[in-house]
Amino acid sequence: xxxxxxxxxxxxxPPSEANSLLVQTTIGCPWNKxxxxxxxxxxxxxxxxxxxxxxxxxxxAKENYNxxxxxxxxxxxxxxxxxxxxxxxxxKYTRKLFPNLKRITIYGSAQYVVQxxxxxxxxxxxxxxxxxxxxxxxxxxxxxxxxKKGSTKDIQIRAGKLVKKAGIKLSEYIILGIGGxxxxxxxxxxxxxxxxxxxxxxxxxxxxxxxxxxxxxxEIQSGAFQILSPCEVLQETYTLIKELKVTSQVYSxxxxxxxxxxxxxxxxxxxxxxxxxxxxxxxxxxxxxVYIGTV
Ligand code: SF4
Numbered sequence: 383x384x385x386x387x388x389x390x391x392x393x394x395x396p397p398s399e400a401n402s403l404l405v406q407t408t409i410g411c412p413w414n415k416x417x418x419x420x421x422x423x424x425x426x427x428x429x430x431x432x433x434x435x436x437x438x439x440x441x442x443a444k445e446n447y448n449x450x451x452x453x454x455x456x457x458x459x460x461x462x463x464x465x466x467x468x469x470x471x472x473x474k475y476t477r478k479l480f481p482n483l484k485r486i487t488i489y490g491s492a493q494y495v496v497q498x499x500x501x502x503x504x505x506x507x508x509x510x511x512x513x514x515x516x517x518x519x520x521x522x523x524x525x526x527x528x529x530k531k532g533s534t535k536d537i538q539i540r541a542g543k544l545v546k547k548a549g550i551k552l553s554e555y556i557i558l559g560i561g562g563x564x565x566x567x568x569x570x571x572x573x574x575x576x577x578x579x580x581x582x583x584x585x586x587x588x589x590x591x592x593x594x595x596x597x598x599x600x601e602i603q604s605g606a607f608q609i610l611s612p613c614e615v616l617q618e619t620y621t622l623i624k625e626l627k628v629t630s631q632v633y634s635x636x637x638x639x640x641x642x643x644x645x646x647x648x649x650x651x652x653x654x655x656x657x658x659x660x661x662x663x664x665x666x667x668x669x670x671x672v673y674i675g676t677v
Contacts, residue, residue, distance in 0.1 A: 462490030521576030
C-alpha cells in the first residue's frame, strides 16, 4: 500500500510527456557514463523497482487521478533494461487500469534496445508500449566514443530499426554542437547518415549546453573542447534539415536551442530552412547566452 507516488532521485521526462502520469519503474541510469549528462552523476545508484511497488503506485494513481490520466511515462534513464516479463506485466496492468490511455512511453539507450532483441521488443509492443525515446546524440563514432555514449553508429542504427520493426514508435534525440568545433562537419554528416538509415518517427533537436558536474565541462575548461557559437550551431541545423531524407516529425522542443525549428519532413523543409536562414542573419548577441545556468 502507498499514500502517494514514490520517487527516488531526479525524475526526467521528455517535454512531450509534460502531462503524463510518471510512475518510476527504474531508479537512476545503468550506464551513467555519458560525459555531457549530469542527471544521475551524483546518484542515486541504479536500481529496478519491484513489480509489486510499481503496481502499488499505478493503483494509487488510478484511485486518485483515474480519468485525467491520458498518457503514461515510466522514468528513469533506461526503463528498457527491465526484465521483459516484468515490464510486460507492468504494461498489461497499466493498460487494464487505464483502458483509454493514448500512449505509454519510456527512455531506452541503443545498447540496451539491441540487447533486448526483436522478439522481446515485440512482446513489449504487444503488451502496450507505444514509444521509445532514444538518445542518438550523434552519428559520428569518434564523438560517440568521446562522449562515452556506450554505443556506435551501427548499434544506434540497429536499435532504431529494431524498435520500428517491433511496431513501437521511435523518437531520436540529437545534440547540436556535441562534436565541438573540431568535429562539427563529421557530426552533421554522420548524424544525417544515421537518421536517414533509421527513419525515426520523431527527431528531437537539442543544443549542447555544458552542465555542472559533467566531465565534458572539464574538457571545455581545459580548452580540449571548443564550444560552437550560435551561428555555427544554426549552420549545423541548416545542413541537417537540408540533408535529411526521412519522413519524420522534427521538434526542437527544448530550452537549449537557439531557435525553434519544427515541422514535418519533407513537406516543411523549405519553411524550416527559411527560418534558419533568417536566424543566421541575426546578430549573434541576440541569441541566448552560450553558457547559461551554473557551469
Ligand atoms: S544513458 Fe541517458 S541518462 Fe544515462 S548517462 Fe547517458 S544521457 Fe544520462
